[in-house]
Amino acid sequence: NAGVTQTPKFQVLKTGQSMTLQCAQDMNHEYMSWYRQDPGMGLRLIHYSVGAGITDQGEVPNGYNVSRSTTEDFPLRLLSAAPSQTSVYFCASRGAGTNYGYTFGSGTRLTVV
Amino acid sequence: GENVEQHPSTLSVQEGDSAVIKCTYSDSASNYFPWYKQELGKRPQLIIDIRSNVGEKKDQRIAVTLNKTAKHFSLHITETQPEDSAVYFCAAKYTGTASKLTFGTGTRLQVTL
Numbered sequence: 588n589a590g591v592t593q594t595p596k597f598q599v600l601k602t603g604q605s606m607t608l609q610c611a612q613d614m615n616h617e618y619m620s621w622y623r624q625d626p627g628m629g630l631r632l633i634h635y636s637v638g639a640g641i642t643d644q645g646e647v648p649n650g651y652n653v654s655r656s657t658t659e660d661f662p663l664r665l666l667s668a669a670p671s672q673t674s675v676y677f678c679a680s681r682g683a684g685t686n687y688g689y690t691f692g693s694g695t696r697l698t699v700v
Numbered sequence: 701g702e703n704v705e706q707h708p709s710t711l712s713v714q715e716g717d718s719a720v721i722k723c724t725y726s727d728s729a730s731n732y733f734p735w736y737k738q739e740l741g742k743r744p745q746l747i748i749d750i751r752s753n754v755g756e757k758k759d760q761r762i763a764v765t766l767n768k769t770a771k772h773f774s775l776h777i778t779e780t781q782p783e784d785s786a787v788y789f790c791a792a793k794y795t796g797t798a799s800k801l802t803f804g805t806g807t808r809l810q811v812t813l
Binding site: 620622627628629630631632635645646677687688689690691692693694 | 701706709732734742743744745746749789791793800801802803804805806
């Protein structure tokens with residue numbers, strides 16, 4: 588049981604490049620979310636999903652796309668990277684029911700130059 | 701949407717003393733309030749949570765209190781130890797959403813010897 592797995596751990600992009608951050612969980616969790624973490628700003632929600640085929644925007648969705656074709660995977664796509672997207676990205680998941688506690692992945696540190 | 705404010709942003713206590721971190725939330729319909737601990741370079745980890753039908757919850761040296769009328773909740777750490785040094789985040793979940801957590805901006809706790 589690996590929990591929530593994120594790849595890559597580190598990435599450097601040039602402005603304008605695109606890439607996909609991968610997130611996979613093996614706990615059969617229905618709910619998955621992507622957060623970005625910036626100094627002094629806590630964790631801000633980018634996109635989230637309540638199940639396969641269902642996604643919705645969080646508070647900072649611009650410049651990012653997501654899809655949820657399977658329960659296990661929830662990739663985050665940066666369409667055209669900008670320096671403002673330099674951040675640490677965390678994927679998180681939780682099961683259905685009354686246990687609302689999210690399990691976080693280990694994060695991806697992204698630098699856009 | 702939900703807004704969560706967290707204070708203080710930094711807190712320094714001596715080993716053995718107590719630490720208190722406070723959060724306020726804006727939406728009275730919020731019903732779930734978790735606390736996460738994040739050590740340097742690591743992922744956030746859930747340490748305790750409380751639901752809106754409970755006023756207080758304890759787990760060994762940590763406790764969380766909730767005042768629904770005032771819309772604030774607090775984390776209490778007693779007999780602090782150096783390993784308690786970390787950044788702590790509070791969060792709130794609006795009852796109308798299945799999975800959206802809104803986080804506070806974090807408190808950096810330093811426990812000195």
